[in-house]
Amino acid sequence: MTHEREYSGDYPDKTLYIPGPTEVREDVIESMAQPMFGHRMDRMTDLYTTIVEDTKDFLGTDNEVMILTASGTEFWEASTLNLVDENILVPTCGSFSERHANVAERLGKSVDRLEYEWGQAVKPEDVREALETSDTDYDVVACVMNESSTGVRNPIEEVGDVVAEYPDTYFVVDAVSALGGDHVDIDAHGIDVIFASTQKAFAMPPGLAVCVVSDDAYERELEKDSASWYGGFQRALDYYDRKGQTHSTPAIPIMLAYRQQMKHMLDEGHAARARRHREMAEYTREWAREHFDLYPEAGYESQTVSCIENTQDIDVAATIEEVSERYDMVFSNGYGDIGEETFRIGHMGEHTVESIRTLTDAIEDVADL
Ligand SMILES: Cc1ncc(COP(=O)(O)O)c(C=O)c1O
Missing domain, CATH: 3.90.1150.10 (Aspartate Aminotransferase, domain 1)
Known part of the structure; x- marks a missing residue:
């Protein structure tokens, strides 16, 4: 104990x-030290819409962006609840991808693993074979982009191109330790959901998770009544559409830091x-x-x-x-x-x-x- x-x-x-x-820049740290304001005030709308639209600009995506007060772990759960009816295929190649599979199991889903030894990368041809030969119709293929436990960068672009050939299978990417530091063309490779935590390559304090959601993934959730409440794509994105805010009280100081750091990230590109x-x-x-x-x-x-x-x-x-x-x-x-x-x-x-x-x-x- x-x-x-x-x-x-x-x-x-x-x-x-x-x-x-x-490391977080000094001015980004300083930007958090402000008197508190309410999450339903106009100032919040200005702040949240700015950071959401700046994120789309930075990532060069036409997909929707949600920024939640959570760590990246939230989107293992939310993407599973939102998109997986029954079956999910998870290539595992280290601790975090294994944890993703465990989370899906814990949520009662039927999980097939495509197992690699630690240190090995996921191969698109193996994913193709798994999809072609299996009798199972997978709702989701979930792949880690950057397996932080082994230092492996998986070829998620090629894996995405394979999954895109299966229109009823959604592609979820855990990019927690890569996004913001490793370029990915999200819209070009059929990535339905990709998420990251702010404390990694975004170089912000921890406390927020960013998730980019395709129209298809948004629509898919319509069919489900067991979707995540807190991490529901529709709840978050509809609320943004209507009010330009988050559905519940966010970590406002970290959003202030986000805004400041995004200026630097946009400047750099x-x-x-x-x-x-x-x-x-x-x-x-x-x-x-x-x-x-x-x-x-x-x-x-x-x-x-x-x-x-x-x-x-x-x-x-x-x-x-x-x-x-x-x-x-x-x-x-x-x-x-x-x-x-x-x-x-x-x-x-x-x-x-x-x-x-x-x-x-x-x-x-x-x-x-
Ligand atoms: C690849 C990967 N996925 C998920 C997580 C979990 O992220 P968080 O701790 O922000 O919930 C981590 C954390 O290091 C990670 O490296």
């Missing part, structure tokens, strides 16, 4: 290189932001290959999280601790079963190649590489 400890408020600032939360992330990823991979190895299957490495194989057998936990103590920088151990076998560097949000280099220099120093 965990006992209460005292929160002293006296903690040194640490630069975050974990796979989220990540989706493609340029993705390019900067690619450069950070390439730098990190090169460094990893020089000193260690990469955990993901070659050619499928993530653009936002590098999962590095601990080929030198360094004491990962002790290295993380010492880098934190001496340099006030924090990176991550491996996830679950690969905790000591790997470690992870989050290169997302507002980081640059330069800021990533300061971390890798610190690791080299501490681990004596």
Whole structure:
């Protein structure tokens, strides 16, 4: 049992290189410190419509956007409740995709897994085969874009093109740790639902989840009476249509931060932001290959999280601790079963190649590489 400890408020600032939360700009943090206002006031309409439309602009999508006070986990549940009558196919290739499958099971759905070993990427031809050969009519194929536990970037565009050949099957993408840092043409690949959390590549504080919903997914929910209430696509999007607000009281300060950060993201642009992330990823991979190895299957490495194989057998936990103590920088151990076998560097949000280099220099120093 965990006992209460005292929160002293006296903690040194640490630069975050974990796979989220990540660094948030000063002006974005400051934008939250404002007197509260009501969620049914005109000011709220101005704020919410601004962040929704800015998000569509940034992502270059004609689909609808909903921003909910929740973390990304909410959309595992909501997309399942909204779209899955009975059957869902979930390619699993790490902890988060497995959790997505577990959530659907917990909600009473019949879940088929297309299982990959950790570190392997989902292959579109396997999804095609599963759809072609199965006797089951799947309501949804749900695929993680960026498996944060293994640092694998799945080819969701190609998977989406395959699923698009099955008009009664909806395609749901968990892009929690990728969207905002890895370019995806949402409308071109039949992606019905794609969602992210604000604390990852959007570089905002945690507390909001963003979900992009196709017209088909919106309509599909019409047929269902067991859809999610809180994460119901129709409830959220209809409310937006009528009032320009959210259906329940949102985390207003984080929406203020969202507005401020969106200005930066629009200034940079989706493609340029993705390019900067690619450069950070390439730098990190090169460094990893020089000193260690990469955990993901070659050619499928993530653009936002590098999962590095601990080929030198360094004491990962002790290295993380010492880098934190001496340099006030924090990176991550491996996830679950690969905790000591790997470690992870989050290169997302507002980081640059330069800021990533300061971390890798610190690791080299501490681990004596
Ligand atoms: C790929 C992926 N999916 C889902 C989640 C859950 O997101 P959240 O913690 O915002 O609910 C995470 C969290 O790290 C993730 O990396």
